[in-house]
Amino acid sequence: MMRLLSRIRPAPGASLQDRLVWQAASLLLAYPDEALTQRLDTVEQLRAHVTGRASDLLGRTAAALREADPVAAATSYVDVFDLRRRSTMYLTYWTGGDTRNRGSEIHAFAQVYRAAGAEPPVGEMPDHLPVVLEFAATVDPEAGRRLLVEHRVPIDVLREALTEAGSPYAHTVDAVCGTLPAATDQELRRAARLAQDGPPAEAIGLQPFTLTVPPRRDEGDR
Numbered sequence: 492m493m494r495l496l497s498r499i500r501p502a503p504g505a506s507l508q509d510r511l512v513w514q515a516a517s518l519l520l521a522y523p524d525e526a527l528t529q530r531l532d533t534v535e536q537l538r539a540h541v542t543g544r545a546s547d548l549l550g551r552t553a554a555a556l557r558e559a560d561p562v563a564a565a566t567s568y569v570d571v572f573d574l575r576r577r578s579t580m581y582l583t584y585w586t587g588g589d590t591r592n593r594g595s596e597i598h599a600f601a602q603v604y605r606a607a608g609a610e611p612p613v614g615e616m617p618d619h620l621p622v623v624l625e626f627a628a629t630v631d632p633e634a635g636r637r638l639l640v641e642h643r644v645p646i647d648v649l650r651e652a653l654t655e656a657g658s659p660y661a662h663t664v665d666a667v668c669g670t671l672p673a674a675t676d677q678e679l680r681r682a683a684r685l686a687q688d689g690p691p692a693e694a695i696g697l698q699p700f701t702l703t704v705p706p707r708r709d710e711g712d713r
Contacts, residue, residue, distance in 0.1 A: 509670040511537050512545050513635070514628035519552045519663045520580065520621040523564040531557055548666040555659035571660065577652040580620040585645035603638060607631035620646070624667065636671075643671055 515537040518530040534553050538546050556564060571578050579585075583596040600617035604610065609630045611617040623642075627635020639646070650668055653661035 508541060508545070509636070510628045510632055511541050512549065512666050512670050513624040513639075515541070515549050516663045516667050517621045517624035517628065519549065519556070520624070520660060523556060523559075523561065523568055527556065527561070527564070545666045545669055548662040548669075551662040552659045567658075571653070571656060571658050575652065575656075578649055578656065578658070580649065581616055581618050582620060582623065582642040582645045583618045585648055586642065600638065603634050604630070607634055620649070639667070640671055643668075646671075 515534045518534050518537075521530065531553050534549065538549055538553075541549065559567070572580055576584070583593050583600070586593075586596060597616060597618050600623070601611040604617060604626060607626070607630050609626065612619075612622050615622055617623075623635065623638050627639060646664065646668060650661060650664040653664055
C-alpha cells in the first residue's frame with residue numbers, strides 16, 4: 492500500500508478530518524496479519540485527531556480487532572470479505588459485475604493512480620476499498636474523493652451487508668460513508684436493487700484488460 496502518514500495534510504477537495512478517517516479506515520480494513528497490532532496503534536494515533544462520531548466508529552472496530560483471537564480474526568475476515576459477494580470490497584464488482592465492462596473500470600482506477608504519480612499497488616487490485624482509501628488519504632485527496640463518491644452505492648451495499656452480518660467492520664465503513672455526500676434517493680434505490688439482485692452479469696465473461704496481478708483470493712459464493 493501507499494501508506495505515508497506524513498503526507499496527510501489539508502488539501503483541496505477533502506478536509507484533514509476526512510483524510511485521517513480514510514487512512515485509519517484503510518488500516519482497519521486490511522487483512523489482519525502479523526502487523527495488525529502495529530496498524531491498530533497507528534489508528535489510535537490518527538483517532539486522536541479525529542472528532543465526533545467518526546472517531547467512535549473507528550474505535551469500535553479497533554477495539555473488536557484488539558480483543559479478537561488472531562486466528563479467529565483472520566478466519567472471520569476471509570469469511571466476510573472473500574466468501575460473501577455482498578460484502579466484497581472490490582468496488583467495480585458492483586458496477587461492472589461479471590462483464591467485460593469491469594476490466595475497463597479496473598483499468599480506470601489504475602489510470603487515476605498513475606495520473607497522480609503513483610503506481611497501482613502490487614499484490615492487490617486497484618479498486619480494493621482499502622487501497623482507494625489510502626490513495627485518497629495520502630496521494631491525491633481530490634481524485635481519491637471522486638473515486639469514493641462515484642462508488643458510493645457499492646460502499647453503501649457493503650455497509651448494509653456488514654451490518655446485517657454483525658461484523659465490527661461495519662463501523663469503519665460507516666465512518667467512511669460519513670465523509671461522503673449524503674446518498675440521494677436514486678442512489679438508495681439503486682443500492683437496494685443491487686443488494687437484492689446482485690451485480691450485472693453477461694454470458695461472455697472475457698474482459699479487454701489483462702491484470703498483471705490477480706486478486707489475493709478468488710471471490711466465491713456463500
